[in-house]
Amino acid sequence: MTAFRFTLHSTDGAARRGEFHTPHGVVQTPAFMPVGTQGTVKAALHRDLLDAGAEIILGNTYHLFLRPGDELIARRGGLHRFIGWERPILTDSGGFQIFSLAERRIIREEGAEFQSHLDGSRHLLTPERAVDIQARLGSDITMVLDECLSYPATRDVAAASMQRSIRWAQRCRARFAELPDALGPGVTNPGQAQFGIVQGGVFQDLRDESADATAAIGFEGYAIGGLSVGEPVEEMYAVTEQTARRLPADRPRYLMGAGSPEDLVESVARGIDMFDCVMPTRNARNGQLFTSEGRINIRNARYAEDDRPLDPACGCYTCRHHSRAYLRHLHLAGEMTAGALNTLHNLSFYLDTMRRIRDAIAFRTFDIFRQGFLRSASRLSLDS
């Protein structure tokens, strides 16, 4: 059993190149984590993820707790064995889905009471229970339960919510320290790490207070939560920059839920090491593709007779074997293989972007890379 360990290899400005070790292997940072909500990355088989260069995936505690249940997964030997993925897994705490998916939620000091979006059953997720569930899942990195905030929020609301998240983080860390004794054989991965989450909305003084208090508790890594929820991108970048700078330099920094390819590059430039986002997978299923020359909406009639691959610079299975014309046909015909092929490409684009980011930091050419990436058509649509 390998305990969690983060090593910083090099920096280039605020950008950092490193790796972390988990019981299921090493992850190079900056890292992008494909989102495997229900124990699978939508439309992607595990071998597709490995081909695309994924070293870690994310699982959603809210979904897995409701179906098939953390206790059933623990009886299968934990989430890795249940889903047949042998590399690292990060699980969130369920807080964000209670906020965004569950019905009739009541947040009180004890925890978050909510109604399942699947069958209407009522549940109480306390900070302690969020830790226990993730212990049963046996993920490599677990997240504390935090309270998620609507955007926009007043300063008072943001402050009270942030304070509660800190109290919950303390309870999560206390419970985490009792593991595995507290749960006994239900704990399937004793080498787990636990990350704290900085909240505070777009109020930098609240972010600073949250960062300091969370760091004072002491976690294996630190996340920035509550961004990418509708605030202007400049605000997101500014909060990311100052908050990252305030967090311990010897621990990984994870910007939750971000983002577009440009967001990734811009956030690495501000000291972020880890990302997760549904954008590459969700957009793929909707026919929105990322390429080195710009974005493509494959429904566009201009691709009907386009024999080129999605991205001439891409070496993924989709680009090696199929044309835009064929992918457009599959998408319009509603074929599942459209979702699979598009997902494979978009994940390859994201993960290849991360590889190029890591190389650029190692060679201290990150700023050149960044300027080129943003100047390239990555913000532009090829459709018009």
Add this chain to the structure above:
Amino acid sequence: MTAFRFTLHSTDGAARRGEFHTPHGVVQTPAFMPVGTQGTVKAALHRDLLDAGAEIILGNTYHLFLRPGDELIARRGGLHRFIGWERPILTDSGGFQIFSLAERRIIREEGAEFQSHLDGSRHLLTPERAVDIQARLGSDITMVLDECLSYPATRDVAAASMQRSIRWAQRCRARFAELPDALGPGVTNPGQAQFGIVQGGVFQDLRDESADATAAIGFEGYAIGGLSVGEPVEEMYAVTEQTARRLPADRPRYLMGAGSPEDLVESVARGIDMFDCVMPTRNARNGQLFTSEGRINIRNARYAEDDRPLDPACGCYTCRHHSRAYLRHLHLAGEMTAGALNTLHNLSFYLDTMRRIRDAIAFRTFDIFRQGFLRSASRLSLDS
């Protein structure tokens, strides 16, 4: 360019082991052809088909004619290049889909008039046009346009329909002989073969008459159409047996639309060389799996904590990596990866069954294989 050629290697009773050559490669017979209706086998990437051992796939002329259109496909260099599949392809004539899918169809001597199920547009598919469309698609094996019969049908109706199908077959062959001069650069695969189709319902004298008349026209291969449409299985086997026996021994025999794994084994025993069926792919998406020990409905609660692979005797990606418990979870959660993994397994089961059939014929042990296969649980459900 390789012209179509069929070679018989060995026989065991009525069962035949052989191969046919096409411009896109060799196919071992007896062969199962996965159905790629709209230019893709549903939920299966081409590499999955190759992994599973597919040597030929089927495309549907009706669907491809309506969307994206045979002329667009011809401009892409033909169906193989359009979809990125380099091995042989068989296309049907569109007749069966007009019969089963299209709306407001009017069948007259000239051809079949119908309304698209996609946009309501009206079209006339004549025998000549069915040949031209398939020439533009550039498939390796094309089928004549035939009239499909409802089951049950009176003898008079079946006879009249069969006679019309013979007249259409003559027109198809005449048109085929004019290619590629008639179409010029629109023909993308000049090495095409054309198969005739025997009709006649469940009336053996009509089947005999149809077989003789079709063989007299002279085709590269012969199909038996209009079975597997609701008639008792004994009737299907009886018609298959006598019709196959009456067809030229030096040409491949193709039983269209069949069938279950047992149907495949029983039809090979009656002299059939080629099959296509949506059963492995459609059932997979519905959670119905074929295994060497019997059939599995993955929704069944008994698999919720079953850590075994679908089929311990199967070496497919799904069985090597995933448990019944995980596949059940993915299916109930509505994940696209459930359809992909299940399809991969069912196709592997079908194609592996064909491989075992071929080996058994080569070793003259087909009858032992057949008895064992039918005795095995392949007819049984493991669910109850």
